[in-house]
């Protein structure tokens with residue numbers, strides 16, 4: 001049995017920086033990783049996808065070059081092996097820098113293998129048994145493979161497979177019209193594939209307001225992506241040209257060359273033997289934690305996607321910050337203090353923070369809403385990227401900013417102006433009186449606020 005001051009299971013977004021804090025405090029820490037250091041984000045999630053999105057954007061802009069008065073003499077070609085090499089390099093550089101960071105920590109031991117609990121303070125990895133008074137779970141999640149009829153008779157991909165695909169599918173059929181599905185759908189359309197998105201709900205990205213879903217649908221359809229919503233009977237069978245996907249009774253099947261499943265993620269908590277430590281999970285398998293990320297078992301915490309409190313790299317990292325601040329810095333940080341923002345990296349991107357208009361209404365707020373089409377944002381006009389709109393939601397009584405969305409050029413960055421204001425507890429008056437830089441997308445927030453109406 002090996003003794004440590006702390007054991008961390010999973011080297012995703014929260015585990016490695018936490019190992020760093022234990023190391024710096026002179027405490028021994030074991031971090032156990034069964035696959036690649038860096039987890040989903042670095043290896044099969046954010047890093048490869050955003051690198052591929054950048055290549056797809058380059059192809060798209062090259063095709064639009066005449067809009068800018070630039071003439072390219074030959075048709076745009078996509079060298080997919082080169083696109084993938086670029087993406088692998090970004091991933092590998094990041095993975096290796098994380099690994100060498102951990103290797104360079106004198107008090108930290110990186111153990112390769114799958115960890116399982118044997119008891120409350122004891123973990124087994126292969127033949128090795130480890131014990132520590134403090135254990136942190138950062139095990140992340142993986143793609144859900146629903147029990148669609150016929151799914152196991154046909155080849156299919158998840159995000160982990162498609163990020164290493166070095167060819168352009170003839171016809172990519174994406175099952176699931178949300179964050180993962182839409183990023184890959186648009187990217188592969190721009191690489192030259194025919195693309196169909198099949199979504200069981202009545203609209204795309206159903207967590208967002210209806211006006212945002214509709215605008216996203218129009219943007220994607222304008223690029224030639226076929227969208228089939230309300231898919232209530234998805235079934236698969238082999239076909240001479242690949243795979244036939246049945247969508248709903250009375251509608252034509254979609255015949256695709258390649259299938260991507262993007263219908264949500266599940267936590268990696270089913271193979272940890274959590275019961276041997278007495279750790280409770282909810283009905284979706286997420287580890288139950290309190291506002292300080294403690295599980296029901298004292299001395300065991302759960303951070304990142306596996307606790308169901310967030311599903312993003314920045315929420316996983318913030319979980320590390322909360323745990324570290326409370327353990328090492330004498331602070332009392334809580335998850336409920338977090339103002340949640342995120343982005344959907346289609347082009348133009350959707351930057352989001354706080355409540356949607358629908359959520360604000362459901363919460364019983366007296367809602368004010370301001371919107372502006374990107375066609376009336378100077379910066380967007382200058383860049384020749386005028387799709388989408390910006391939107392802010394505020395409380396008419398308290399003057400709080402409740403949430404905002406920018407579906408538009410630079411939306412992933414410019415949403416931070418609102419996010420930071422909300423984080424500082426500012427009212428919309430303070431955002432209205434800020435003096436933003438011209439020409440930017442952000443400079444329109446004061447105007448949008450001035451135009452807010454009861455909704």
Ligand SMILES: Cc1cc2nc3c(=O)[nH]c(=O)nc-3n(C[C@H](O)[C@H](O)[C@H](O)COP(=O)(O)OP(=O)(O)OC[C@H]3O[C@@H](n4cnc5c(N)ncnc54)[C@H](O)[C@@H]3O)c2cc1C
Nearest residue numbers: 010012013034039040041045115139140304305311312313
């Ligand atoms: C395609 C895609 C695109 C995404 N894009 C974005 C984005 O743009 N922005 C964003 O914020 N988020 C994005 N996400 C989500 C983001 O990747 C995750 O929220 C984030 O990686 C979660 O981090 P984590 O530390 O909780 O878990 P993970 O990064 O999943 O890390 C968990 C680690 O634990 C290891 N592990 C699991 N079980 C065990 C065990 N029993 N023993 C040992 N090791 C174990 C795993 O191998 C893994 O390395 C994306 C996700 C996907 C799939």
Ligand SMILES: NC(=O)c1ccc[n+]([C@@H]2O[C@H](COP(=O)([O-])OP(=O)(O)OC[C@H]3O[C@@H](n4cnc5c(N)ncnc54)[C@H](O)[C@@H]3O)[C@@H](O)[C@H]2O)c1
Nearest residue numbers: 176177178179180181199200201262263264311343344345
């Ligand atoms: N840009 C980002 O930050 C980013 C990008 C990708 C993923 N992520 C994270 O990964 C998580 C998972 O993303 P996701 O898009 O896989 O999941 P999701 O849960 O966001 O969406 C799944 C989609 O699939 C649909 N669906 C579910 N079951 C279906 C079925 N049987 N048939 C057809 N459609 C079905 C749902 O209605 C939904 O639209 C997200 O919650 C997000 O936090 C983030």
